Amino acid sequence: MDMEFADGKILAEIKDGVGRITFNQPEKRNAMSVTMWDGMAQALDVFEKDASVRCVVLTGAGDKAFVSGADISQFDKLRSDADAQREYSKQTAGGRLRLGTYPKPVIAEIRGFCMGGGLGIAMSCDIRIAAEGSQFGIPAAKLGIAYGFDMVRHLVDLVGPAHAHMILMTGERFDAKEAERVGLINKVVPADQLAAEVTKLTATLAMNAPLSLYANKRTVQAVLQDRADRDIAALNAAMAACFDSEDYKEGRRAFLAKRKPAFQGR
Structure with missing residues (x-):
């Protein structure tokens, strides 16, 4: 479905x-333009x-870029000063929040x-795989701007x-090799192997138990939150749902039968 x-x-x-x-x-x-942030959120909803x-999987068209940053051609109109920047942040907040709180695993193919x-x-993705030759950076100091707390926190966490x-x-x-060395990305592979590497990863994730993926992703996110923001009751409920699920029974049956499990997400 396209x-x-x-x-x-x-x-x-x-x-x-x-x-x-x-x-x-x-x-x-x-x-990224403002409308692209909204479009990404709509796709994630689907x-x-x-x-x-x-x-x-998130990726960029062509072989030149994943995403080169915000669309600077919109800066004069949408981010000309602090007030305009605050409005721009409001306009893109929905897309950022949607990606940052998305419950299913998200992989960046860079x-x-x-x-x-x-x-x-x-x-904001859970796993980052990059091709050799990829280029990374945050040129805020060269543009005279500063990035918000959430983005800098992600950077420091990584x-x-x-x-x-x-x-x-x-x-x-x-x-990419430096990005891998400092922990910014999970793995760097030859450019002609990137698609195959990501396909191998997604095939593994697609076969694993959805409730387990959801619960474990949510728990990792909570570990990085301030203690006061952690919803421990929700984390415990997500863990209990795994143990009460049909998938847990299927996992045990498959293990004993030495076959691959067929998880249904329930």
């Missing part, structure tokens, strides 16, 4: 238990409601430039404060 959102700048498809979102503005290295979708807000999108300072203060680009 879908389009944001006037075709967000493409979405469902295949083999995987929902795929493609940022489709290659002439601007897939820079994927969440479809029980056949076990995980989601090829080419992954810069600024594009890196923010990748950091790479620690020392590397975060280096990335933010220099504004310099760095390659």
Whole structure:
């Protein structure tokens, strides 16, 4: 099933238990416009409601960029000063929140430039796989801007404060091997193996128990939250749902029979 959102700048498809979102503005290295944020959120809504979708992949059209950042051509109109920036943040908040709280596993398939807000999108994913030759960076210091708390917190959670300072203060680009070294991405692979690597990963996730994926993702997110924001009762309920599920029974049966389980998400 193929879908389009944001006037075709967000493409979405469902295949083999995987929902795929493609940022489709290659002439601007897939820079994110306001409407693209809304389109991404709409695609994620469709994927969440479809029980056949076990995980989601985000990627960029073409071979030049994942997402090169925000669409700078909109800055004069939408982000000209602090007041305009606050309004821009409100307009894009829905998409950011949707991705940041999405219950199913999300993988970033990164090829080419992954810069600024594009890196923010990748950091909001659960797993990041990048092709050799990809370029990363947060050039805020070179544009005279600063990034919000949530994005910087994601960065610090992944790479620690020392590397975060280096990335933010220099504004310099760095390659995929360096991104892997500091913990920003999970794995770097040759460019011609990226699609196969991600397909192998999504096939594994699509076969695993959906309730387990949901519960464990939610628990990892809670670990990174402030203690006061953690909903321990909800985490315990998600864990109990796993133990009370038909999938847990199927998992035990499959283990004893030495076969692959057929999980249904219930």
